Amino acid sequence: MVSTPGLFRQAAPMIISRAGIAGMAIVDALMVARLGAGELAATTLSDGTFGRIVDIGISGLHAALVLTAAARLPGMAPExxxxxxxxxxxxLLAGLLVFALSPLAGTLLALSGQEAALSARAGTVILILAAGLPAGLIALAAAVHLEGIGRAxxxxxxxIAANLANAGLNALLIGGIDPIPALGAAGSATATTLVRIALAVALVATVRRIEGPAAFRRAAVADLKQAAASRRDHVKLSFGAVSTSCGMHAxxxxxxxxxxxxxxxPLAAFASCWVLxxxxxxxxxxxxDAISMRAATPGTPASTARLWRDLARLALVLxxxxxxxxxLAGPIAxxxxxxxxxSALLAMLLPVTGLVLFLDGMSYGIFAALRARKDVAVPTLIQVGCMVLTVLLAALIAFRLDQGVLGLVHAIITTSLLRLGLLSARLAVVFRPQSVSEPQPA
Incomplete structure (x- = not known):
């Protein structure tokens, strides 16, 4: 039987890892912002387009977390x-596919109505970032495996080491230090790509050290029926996560x-809100993710009362x-x-997007809890449906009602409220006490 630590103790290193991802994005934006709105616009446009493709890959790979956690016991290494x-x-395959298509990025951005010079600059940034995407996704798969076996x-x-390396490379490449020329947004992208490659090597080597020689061999699972069920669950969870993420990010x-x-x-201010x-x-x-692991870990059945306590703790953090x-929107801007x-645009938008942070963070916690029960279809429909409504409302408020960039964030907060309400209702149905049948230890 595998013991389960408290929520925050289990979540702490996972929070650090995810904050590290955010830290790199924020440092990139802050250092590029010193060069002005033009370079920052290129960075934020690439992040708002290519970055969303990366997020789709991340969501699909994170689906492995609950399956890995369920196979933590020493005798389940093959699984x-x-x-x-x-x-x-x-x-690897997803990263290579995106890299192959990345030379088209600048053209596609221009076709979407973006200014030609901005599209070309952002296209260069995307091409550089795409070169490191295969390594980045391999690093993520190894990170998810390590978290699932309790080595978060x-x-x-x-x-943390990757963030330090990224900051150092940014200092060299963004503003330039003689004889290195200033590369601006392209320098930030180059730093990110180099760090992703190094991180992939480090994390894969760590998996090999912990799991031993079997890490690089084809896993010989004794129970073929169980292996087939695991594959089906993996596909189901990955498809649900990718479908949700793809629909929302597209x-x-x-x-x-x-x-x-x-x-x-307006583009730089809008995108910077999400960076912050x-x-x-x-x-x-x-x-x-810690909540979902607590439900998936063998020998620790999900408790409805504990789930509500965990969600309350999440609310107290957010x-x-x-x-x-x-x-503090003004000083932050x-x-x-x-x-x-x-800065003035950012100060106007941040109060609204700060509320969106709380609503969407709670929605993610609920979505993760539902994922632990392999409840995929209805949450996916809720997520994608609300995002479709967001785009329609944004077009109406920003352009037809002439509210500009503020109309975009008003549309977002409206549908964030709706999403949280619908997911909460689904959670109440799935975790209602009379319907709960606790899973048995593996």
């Missing part, structure tokens, strides 16, 4: 290694495009972060960029 092998192969602390330490790209139609400064929200959202992701963004116009 969990089979999950890792499938995830790594999927990550190792992942956190490697992520539609979310339109919000970035809408912001781009409004100009470089990212640490809180990844905090929610770390706690949510509330103060959201309040800081809402109440002033310190974020010296560009007066950009």
């Amino acid at each position: 969990r290694l089979a999950v890792w092998h499938r995830a790594s192969l999927a990550g 602390g190792l992942v956190a330490r490697w992520m 539609l979310g790209v339109w919000l970035t495009v809408f912001a781009g139609w409004l100009g470089a400064a 929200n990212l640490p809180g959202l990844l905090l929610a992701a770390g706690i949510g 509330g103060p972060i959201s309040a800081v963004i809402v109440l 002033t310190h974020y960029t010296p560009d007066v116009g950009l």
Whole structure:
């Protein structure tokens, strides 16, 4: 029987890892922002388009977490290694496919209505980032495996090292230091790609050290029926996660495009709001993943009462972060960029997006709890349906009602409220006491 630590103790290293991902994005944006709205617009446009494709791959690979956690017992190494092998192969193939298509990025951005020079600059950034995507997704598959077997602390330490390396490379490549020329947004992308490659090597080597020689061999699962069930569950969870993420991010790209139609400064301000929200959202992701693992770990059946307590703890964590963004929007914007116009736009948007942080963070926690019960179809429909409504409302409020970039965030907060309400209702149905049949230890 595998013991389960408290929620925050289990979530802490996972939070650090996810905060590390956010940390790299924030450092990139902050350092590029010093060069002005033009370079920042290229970075944020690439993040709002290519970055969403990366998020889709991340969501699919994270589906392996509950399956790996369910196979943590010492005698189940073949089962969990089979999950890792499938995830790594999927990550590699997805990364190579995106890299092959990345030379088209600049053209596609221009066709979407973005200004030609901005499209070309962002296209270069995307091409550089795509070169490191296969390594980045392989690194993620290894990180998920390590977290699933209870070695999240190792992942956190490697992520801290990656952030330090990224900051150092940014200092060299963004602004330039003689004889290295200033590369701006392209320099930030180059730093990210180099760090992803190094992180992949480090994490895969860590899996090999812990799992032994069997890590690189084809997993020989004794129970073929159980192996087939694991494959089906893996496909089901991955498909659900990718479908949700793909639908939401594909539609979310339109919000970035809408912001781009409004100009470089509205685009930079709109995208920067989500960069500043990212640490809180990844905090929610770390706690949510810990909640799902507590339900999936063998010998620790999910408790409905414990679930509600865990969600209450998540709310207590997100509330103060959201309040800081809402109440200190002006100072945050002033310190974020010296560009007066950009700072004013950011101060106007942050109070709304700070509330969105709380709503969407809670939605992720609920979604993770439902995923632990392999409840996929209805949550996916809720997520994608609300995102479709977001795009329609954003177009109406921003353009037809002439509210500009503020209309985009008003549309987002409206549908975030709806999403949280619908997911909460689904949670009440799936976890209602009379319907709960606790899983038995593996």
